Amino acid sequence: MDFKKIERFIEKVKLPVPKQVFAKNKKQAVEGLKKLRGASLVVMKLISPDFLHKSEFGLVKTVEADAEIVGKTFDELVKLAKRKRRKAKIDGVLIQEKCEGVEVIIGMKRDATFGPVLLFGIGGIFAEVLQDKSLRIAPIKKEEALEMMKEIKGYRLLTGYRGMPKVNFDALASILVRLGNYAVENEKLDEVDLNPVIVDEKKAYCVDIRIVEKK
């Protein structure tokens, strides 16, 4: 996926993302780490159009925010990708501040009959297995977004279940509303995954973003 395209998308929809830097090489990775000051752990993700599912190939690693470790991990990720797919095109590595919280998925799919459809559900790598979701045809208002979140089976997981943080519903609702409005305006956009969105009492961060545009 084109990383620049994602950055433009983040900017247009005003999506909240964790502190992050994109490094094309090891040197940029080590330099970039300075921008993530305050983070004790960082997540490093290999960015390549040849690996859509990064974690399945071990191309996502959580490490200490230490220059030496980050540099070493950069090399490891590139080496691993090359080993999995010899001819893989590698754009670089995304380094993000590690977020803690509940993982949800927010998505959009354009339907031929009804137009853009928004999805909210329990997120992460099991999202498709759990199929715990609720849908709305866009555009929606904030009240509808809040109602939509209450409809999923796992709603209790969002309200502070067994020591987990209570999520910031307003932050999630505003992502849903903005994504819906943007999809209505931009017909080229076919599918969007914000998965996971990691959310706690204070904030929601779109940690991984995928967009599919009409050819």
Add this chain to the structure above:
Amino acid sequence: MKLDKLLNPRSVAVIGASREPEKVGYGVLKNLVKGCYFLAPFCAPFKGKIYPVNPFAVNILGLKCYKSILEIDDEIDLAIIVVPANVVLQVVKECVKKKVGAVIIISAGFSEAGEKGKRLEAEVLKVLKKAGIPLLGPNCLGVIKPTKGLNASFAPTMPPAGKVAFITQSGALADSVIDWAVQERYGFSAIVSVGNAAMLDVSDFIEYFANDEETKAITVYLENVKDGRRFIECCKEAVKKKPVIVLKAGRSKIGEKAALSHTGRMVSSYDVYTTAFKQAGIEVVDSVEELFDVAKANAMLSKCENAIAIVTNGGGAGVLCADYCEEFGVNLVELKKSTIKKLEKSKVMHPAFSKRNPLDIIGDALPERYEVAINTLLEEDYIKGLIVIQTLQTMTRSEDDARIIIEARKRFPKKPIVCCFMGTYFTRRAIHLLEANNVPNYSDPRRAARAMASLIKKS
């Protein structure tokens, strides 16, 4: 577009009327002349004029035949076309010349039958559109308006008249619904089969029945919609006036484009349909039975707030019903102590009566006990609706129980009563009595709970 000439014609021509009982052209004519092909108790002949058109026959079913519609010396409101597809265009042009008010094309062999048929359909549509004549079909069953004694279709018979309109994208499904409706005495204000919907589609009829005074609930069997946003807009308008209930077929993901995202894979086309429906205030159902169960309740009763009680003479049926109420989101209110006291004070309760909701008044309940229970609960402000269950015991007097419920229904017109007189054979008279007095009955507590759920006002 005005649809009165289609749904309320004074004169009808059947072009392609046949003398052979196995031909569609005979069935359509007989349905007009007699009201139904298979004689049923609710058949009524069409009261307007009927003109069969067939160049080779002198008369059919006692009516004079005409060589062409142009030979008829009368205004024709509705022309029903049953001729083979290859002569339809010519016949349609004659209808335009005759200035008919509306056209139904029953004949098949159009867009459902390949490229050639598609082109033919487009030509027919062009001619009628230009003339401003509404078209139903082609490839459809036709329309039936039992309230007006109009059976302009090749359906097997005529259902009873009632308050439910049924719009269907499958004619064959309507055929069997009608057979069932005769057995169940289920009434329809109209049945419309849209066929290929070259001009008039489901949305047009939703719009029409929303403003039709005879119709209290609109049911739809749907396979696909051409214009999703328009369908939703029509439904949003309609539900302000009466409920719209939709059964949507086609849940399989086969044939759907492979998605590249999690979201894409998690959202099927059926999911999108039901989401759009719910957002428009449409009641979505899963089966033909549920479609007409929900419509029946909505045609007979008004909506209420979510505070419901159950009265039953059988513990098991009551518990089952309570389970289903929870499943469908029907809130069973806790009975207040004061209510229980009133029941105790009546002296007609069995000592072992349940004293909670569901209110089990025990198997030996005579009509008097039902009467006290039903009226005591409905007199309470905090109870907004009632499900009454009756199981058949040796001492049960189901018709008397029915009369008590009908009285209560009149006393408390704003509080819906849904009945579950279980069984059928020895209770059928009571059931007919209930339903003839706008109290819907269901033989299964699950169906009763579902019907009640559809009556709950959305917050």
